[in-house]
Amino acid sequence: MRNMALISLSSKCFNAVETALEAVKSGDAKRSAVVLRSVQKDGQMLKQKAAILIDKLSKAEEDHKRKVENLTRQMNDLFAEETQLSNKKQTLQSKNSSLTDERQRYQRSKEEASSRYREAERAKRDAEREYEKMKPFFWIPIVGLLLAILEDSSKKASDAYREMQRHERDVDKAESDLRWVNSRISEVERDLKEISRKVDRLRREREACHEKLSDIKNMVSFIMQAVAFWDEVVSVTETATVKTENLQRIVNLAGKKTDPVRILKSSGTRTMMASFKDRWMEVAEMISSDRNNVIFDKETLCLM
Numbered sequence: 001m002r003n004m005a006l007i008s009l010s011s012k013c014f015n016a017v018e019t020a021l022e023a024v025k026s027g028d029a030k031r032s033a034v035v036l037r038s039v040q041k042d043g044q045m046l047k048q049k050a051a052i053l054i055d056k057l058s059k060a061e062e063d064h065k066r067k068v069e070n071l072t073r074q075m076n077d078l079f080a081e082e083t084q085l086s087n088k089k090q091t092l093q094s095k096n097s098s099l100t101d102e103r104q105r106y107q108r109s110k111e112e113a114s115s116r117y118r119e120a121e122r123a124k125r126d127a128e129r130e131y132e133k134m135k136p137f138f139w140i141p142i143v144g145l146l147l148a149i150l151e152d153s154s155k156k157a158s159d160a161y162r163e164m165q166r167h168e169r170d171v172d173k174a175e176s177d178l179r180w181v182n183s184r185i186s187e188v189e190r191d192l193k194e195i196s197r198k199v200d201r202l203r204r205e206r207e208a209c210h211e212k213l214s215d216i217k218n219m220v221s222f223i224m225q226a227v228a229f230w231d232e233v234v235s236v237t238e239t240a241t242v243k244t245e246n247l248q249r250i251v252n253l254a255g256k257k258t259d260p261v262r263i264l265k266s267s268g269t270r271t272m273m274a275s276f277k278d279r280w281m282e283v284a285e286m287i288s289s290d291r292n293n294v295i296f297d298k299e300t301l302c303l304m
Helices: 001-024 029-038 040-139 143-236 244-255 274-291 298-303
Strands: 262-265 269-272
Touching: 001 029, 001 040, 001 143, 001 244, 001 274, 029 040, 029 143, 040 298, 143 244, 143 274, 244 274
Parallel strands: none
Antiparallel strands: 262 269
C-alpha cells in the first residue's frame, strides 16, 4: 500500500503543478496557491524518498565495486595457480622426454645384451659339442683348449644374460616412471581446464557486475536530478507569491527529454529515453511492484 502511494503521490504532484500553471496563466493566482499548498507535504515526501534512493543506490554501488574487486582478486589467484600448474606441466613434460630417451636407451642396451647372450649361447653349444667329441682323448692338448673355450663361452653367456636382465629392469622402471609422469600430466591438464572454466565464469560475473555498476551510476545521476526537481517543487509550494515563470520552469523540466536512464528491474535493465516525468513514474512503478529487485532489498522497498 505504501509503495502504491508513491505512484499516486507523484502523479498528484505533477498534476498539481500543471493545474497551478493553468490557473496562474488564467489570472487565478489564489487557486494556484491553494493547489500548490495542497501538495507541499507530498513534494517534501517525494524529495525524501528520492534522497533515500540515492543513499541505497550509493550503497549498492559500493557493494558492486567490492564485488568487482573480489572477483578480480579471485581471478588473479587463479591466474597465479594457473602459472604454477603450467610450470609444473612443463617440468613434467621435460621429465617425460628424458624418461622416453632413457627407456629407448635401455631398450637398445637390452637388445644388444640379448644379441650377445644368443651369440655366447651358440658359441657355448658349439664348444660343448667339440669338447664332448674330444673328451675321450683327454691327453691331447686341444682338449684343454676346448675346455677353456667352453668355460669362456659359458661366462660370456652368463654375463650377457645378467646384463640383459639388468637392462630389462631398467626398461620396466623407466616405463613405470613414464606412466606416473603421464598420470601427473593428465591431472595437471584437468586442473588447468577447471581453472579455465572458473576464470571464464568469474569473468562473466565481473562483466555483469561492471554492467550493473554502470547502470547504478546512471540511475544515481537520474535520482540526483529528481532530488533537485522535487526540491524546486517544494520551494514553489512554500513561496507566498506564485510566479508563472517558476511554474513553467518546473513543467518544462518534467517534460524535458534528457539523457537516457537505465531502469534496474529484477527482469533486467530497461533503457528509457523519455521525459523526466515518465522516467520518474517508471522508477516509482519499479519500486511499487518489483519485489525481487537486484538493487533494493525488501526492507528498502518497504521504506519507500
